[in-house]
Structure formats: C-alpha cells, structure tokens
Amino acid sequence: xGKWLKVAAVIGLIAIARELSKQFGWDKDAAHExxxxxxxxxxxxxxxxYVGIHTISxxxxxxxxxxxxxxxxxLFGFLPAVLCVFFAKVLGASLSFWIGRYFKMSSFVFxxxxxGSQIAFxxxxxxxFLY
Numbered sequence: 001x002g003k004w005l006k007v008a009a010v011i012g013l014i015a016i017a018r019e020l021s022k023q024f025g026w027d028k029d030a031a032h033e034x035x036x037x038x039x040x041x042x043x044x045x046x047x048x049x050y051v052g053i054h055t056i057s058x059x060x061x062x063x064x065x066x067x068x069x070x071x072x073x074x075l076f077g078f079l080p081a082v083l084c085v086f087f088a089k090v091l092g093a094s095l096s097f098w099i100g101r102y103f104k105m106s107s108f109v110f111x112x113x114x115x116g117s118q119i120a121f122x123x124x125x126x127x128x129f130l131y
Contacts, residue, residue, distance in 0.1 A: 032074055035071060035074060035075055036074075036075070039075045039076070046075065046076070047076065047080065047084055050068075050072065050075065050076075050084055050088075051084050051087050051088045051091065053068070054068045054069075054072075054084070054085070054088035054092070055088045055091040055092045055095060056092075056095070057092075058088060058089060058091075058092025058093070058095075058096070059092045059093075059095035059096040059099060060096075061096075065092075068085075068088075069085050072084050072085050
C-alpha cells in the first residue's frame with residue numbers, strides 16, 4: 001500500500017507543477033523563446049558560456065546536467081550542440097578528476113618513495129585506495 005501511495009503522490013506533484021507552469025506562463029514555448037533570446041544576446045559567446053556552465057554542472061554532479069544537454073540542440077542546432085556537449089563532458093570529467101584529486105591529496109602518500117637510486121615501497125598510507 002505504501003508503494004502506491006508514493007506513486008500517487010509523485011503523479012499529484014507532477015500534475016500540480018504542470019498546472020502552475022501553465023498558469024505562470026512557463027510552458028515549453030515560453031522557455032524556448034527565453035533561451036533563444038539569451039542565445040541571441042550573447043552572440044558568439046553563447047557556446048563558450050554554455051560549455052562553461054555545463055562543465056561546472058557536470059563536475060559538481062548536479063542533476064540539471066540532463067536538461068543542459070537537451071537544451072543545447074534547441075539553442076544551437078544538432079551538430080553544434082553535439083560538439084558543445086562533447087567538449088563540456090570532456091572538460092567536466094577532467095575538472096571532476098582534478099577536484100577529487102585536490103581534496104584527496106592531503107590523505108594520499110605514494111606507495112613507493114625513492115632512496116638514492118633504489119625504490120622502496122611504503123604501505124603506510126595505502127588506505128586512500130579503500131575509500
């Protein structure tokens with residue numbers, strides 16, 4: 001019974017959100033017009049701004065990244081959108097890696113260190129791999 005109550009609550013919230021968006025003028029045509037105006041105002045800087053915002057949303061694992069990918073084709077057309085999303089994903093993955101590396105570096109010690117010309121292994125702080 002609890003499962004069906006949750007499903008009914010989600011459907012009810014979606015219906016309420018849809019009616020409120022119609023009442024306040026936030027349908028898909030209005031959103032498309034707003035995004036088109038934003039793209040026109042930025043001119044040639046629209047694509048780099050889009051890539052930057054999408055890169056940050058991907059690196060921080062924000063749930064709105066899916067909407068950025070869907071909106072790119074509405075803003076720029078198919079092929080430019082594919083290129084923008086591709087570059088944003090590559091940059092987002094790189095930024096996410098560097099953010100993780102920066103915050104994990106304080107507990108990270110390389111598993112080997114050099115003594116003169118010999119390499120000795122240190123297993124003292126290998127616990128970083130287990131987290």
